[in-house]
Amino acid sequence: MKEVSIQELKNTATQMRMKVIDMIWKAQSGHPGGSLSAADFVTACYFKYMNVDPKDPRWADRDRMVLSKGHVCPIQYACLATVGFFPESDLDTLRKEGSKLQGHPSMTKCPGIDISTGSLGQGLACAAGMALAGKLDQKDYKVYCVVGDGEAQEGEIWEAANTAHKYQLDNLITFVDVNNLQLDGTCDEVMPNGDLGEKFKAFGWEVYYLDGHSMEEIVATLDRCMAAKNGKPKALIGKTVKGKGVSYMEDQVGWHGMAPNDEQYAQAMAELKAQLI
Amino acid sequence: MTELKKIATRDGFGDEIVELGKENPNVLVLDIDIGKSCKTGAFHKALPDQYLNVGIAEQNGAGVAAGLATCGKIPFVVTYAAFGSMRICEMIRQEICYPNLNVKIACSHGGVTPANDGASHQAIEDMGILRTIPNMTVIMPADYNSTRKLVHQAGVTEGPMYLRFTRDAVPQIYGDDVEFTIGKAHQIQDGKDVAIIANGDTVRLAIEAAQVLEGKGLTARVLDMHTIKPLDVEAVTACVNDIEKIITVEDHNILNGLGSAVCEVVAEMGKGIVKRVGIQDRFGESAPYERLLAKNGITVENIVAIAEGMQK
Numbered sequence: 001m002k003e004v005s006i007q008e009l010k011n012t013a014t015q016m017r018m019k020v021i022d023m024i025w026k027a028q029s030g031h032p033g034g035s036l037s038a039a040d041f042v043t044a045c046y047f048k049y050m051n052v053d054p055k056d057p058r059w060a061d062r063d064r065m066v067l068s069k070g071h072v073c074p075i076q077y078a079c080l081a082t083v084g085f086f087p088e089s090d091l092d093t094l095r096k097e098g099s100k101l102q103g104h105p106s107m108t109k110c111p112g113i114d115i116s117t118g119s120l121g122q123g124l125a126c127a128a129g130m131a132l133a134g135k136l137d138q139k140d141y142k143v144y145c146v147v148g149d150g151e152a153q154e155g156e157i158w159e160a161a162n163t164a165h166k167y168q169l170d171n172l173i174t175f176v177d178v179n180n181l182q183l184d185g186t187c188d189e190v191m192p193n194g195d196l197g198e199k200f201k202a203f204g205w206e207v208y209y210l211d212g213h214s215m216e217e218i219v220a221t222l223d224r225c226m227a228a229k230n231g232k233p234k235a236l237i238g239k240t241v242k243g244k245g246v247s248y249m250e251d252q253v254g255w256h257g258m259a260p261n262d263e264q265y266a267q268a269m270a271e272l273k274a275q276l277i
Numbered sequence: 278m279t280e281l282k283k284i285a286t287r288d289g290f291g292d293e294i295v296e297l298g299k300e301n302p303n304v305l306v307l308d309i310d311i312g313k314s315c316k317t318g319a320f321h322k323a324l325p326d327q328y329l330n331v332g333i334a335e336q337n338g339a340g341v342a343a344g345l346a347t348c349g350k351i352p353f354v355v356t357y358a359a360f361g362s363m364r365i366c367e368m369i370r371q372e373i374c375y376p377n378l379n380v381k382i383a384c385s386h387g388g389v390t391p392a393n394d395g396a397s398h399q400a401i402e403d404m405g406i407l408r409t410i411p412n413m414t415v416i417m418p419a420d421y422n423s424t425r426k427l428v429h430q431a432g433v434t435e436g437p438m439y440l441r442f443t444r445d446a447v448p449q450i451y452g453d454d455v456e457f458t459i460g461k462a463h464q465i466q467d468g469k470d471v472a473i474i475a476n477g478d479t480v481r482l483a484i485e486a487a488q489v490l491e492g493k494g495l496t497a498r499v500l501d502m503h504t505i506k507p508l509d510v511e512a513v514t515a516c517v518n519d520i521e522k523i524i525t526v527e528d529h530n531i532l533n534g535l536g537s538a539v540c541e542v543v544a545e546m547g548k549g550i551v552k553r554v555g556i557q558d559r560f561g562e563s564a565p566y567e568r569l570l571a572k573n574g575i576t577v578e579n580i581v582a583i584a585e586g587m588q589k
Contacts, residue, residue, distance in 0.1 A: 163332075
C-alpha cells in the first residue's frame, strides 16, 4: 500500500478522467460513461492499494485487477500508463489497428491486463479463479474486480458469487458500479436489480455500501477490506453516476458508448481541469 | 475376429489424471458436480488439495479455470461433452482461447455414447463447434490406452484443449506401449485400395471394416485421427496422393467434424474423393448405443459397402 493523501487521489482520479476523455476523443470510439463512473475506485486501487510492478507485469505475487465490465478499459489503460506499464503516448492508439489498447482489454496484447474481458458477466468468475489460486498457493495478493450493475443481470455473476463464498475468497474485492444505466435505458426499466447488496449478502459475501465517487468513503472501505481476513469475499456496492465529472455526460444513457466531438471534448476537458485542486 | 476387452475412455482419463496430478501439483481437477460420472473420484481421493468442485455452474467453471490458469495452474474442467462445449462455448472462446490460456476441457459422454440418456446428453456437435475457435486443440482418443497417453500429453503441453471421452465401454485397441502425438495421425495399418480415417469410438469399426475388406481382396490404410485440430494435413495429403479414396468415420455430426476437416484439405488439393460416415445431422434418442450408430449408417457393413462402391 502506498502513502498517498485523499486529496492527491482525488486529483489523480480527475487526471485519469481527463486521459479517458482524451483517448476516446482521439479514437472517436469507446465507452466514456462507465469509464468515468468507475474512475474513482480504479484510481484508488492503482495509486494506493495495488502491489504491482510495471517492469514485471506478470509478477506472480502481484495484486490483480479484473474489469468484468471490460468496455470501461479506458480508465484502466489511463492508470496503467500513468503507473508505468507502457508509455503514455500509447494511449493515443486506443482502438487503432496494431494497438495494445484493444476496444476491450486483451491480456496477450497489453501489459498489466490480468485477463481479457469484454463479454459481460465473465470477469467475476475469472477473478474468483485468481483469488482461489492465491489461496491454494498461500499467497497474500488481492484480486480487485469491477462489475457493472447492468452486468449483474448475467447469471454467471451469481455462479461466481457462490464459488467465492464456498472457497472463502476474502482476498477478492469486488466493486459493483451502481450507476443504474445500461445500454437500453435505466436498470430499473430494463431489468430491475433490486438491492444488489442484499443479493451479495445472501450469497455469503461481506457487503459495504458507499458513495462510489467519495474518495474518503472508497479509502475507508478498502482499509476495512484489507483488515477483514474473515473468509468472506467483499462486495462494495458503490452508488455512482455514469459519466461522472463531465456535466453533459452525467446520468445520460446516450454516453454509454459514444465519443465526444471537438466542441464537447473542449468543454469536458475544461470542466475536469476546473476540478483539479 | 477376437473379442477385445472393453473399457470406457472416461476411465482412461480418470486413471491418467491422477498420475498427472502427482507429477505436477499445478494440475487441478475442476468438477462441475458430475465428477463421479466423469471418473475423477480417484483424483479427489488421492489429491484433495488439487481438487475443486464449483457445483452445477459450468459457465463459472470455465471462468474460474481461466483465472486459475493465469496464475500458473493447469485446470482440467470436467463435465459432459454437451455442456463442456455448448453450454460454455462463449466462455471458452472469450476467457480461455482468446487469451490462449492453459485450460483443458475434459469431457465424458462424447458422441452418442450416453446412449440411454437421450439427445440432451448426446454431444454430436461439440468437436465441430470448438474446432472453429482459434487456439483450440480438439482431441478424441480411441481407447483406454491411447486416452491415457493423450491425456498425459495434454497435461504437459501448453494451450487450450478439448478432450472428449466415451461414456460407454469401447474395445481396447492398443497396448500400453504404443505412443501417440497430439496433432499426428496414428496409422494402424497400411493399404492401397482405400483410406479409412476415423477417431474415437469409431476407430474399432474402421479396423473391423478393413479386416472384412481384406477378405474381399481389398486393402485399407486405417488412420486414427485422434486430433481433429490441428489436423494432420500431411497424413491426409498422403492418403490422397497414395490412394485417392478416403472414408471418414466419426461419432459426430457429419457437419464440421472429422469428415469436414478432411474434406477441407482434399478440396483444396483438387483431387481425391471423400465419403463421410457419421451422424446424419439429426438428434438422437434413448436407445442402445449400437442401434444409434446403426441408424446413422455408422457400421462396419456400411463402411465396407462404401469402400467397395468406391472401387468401381
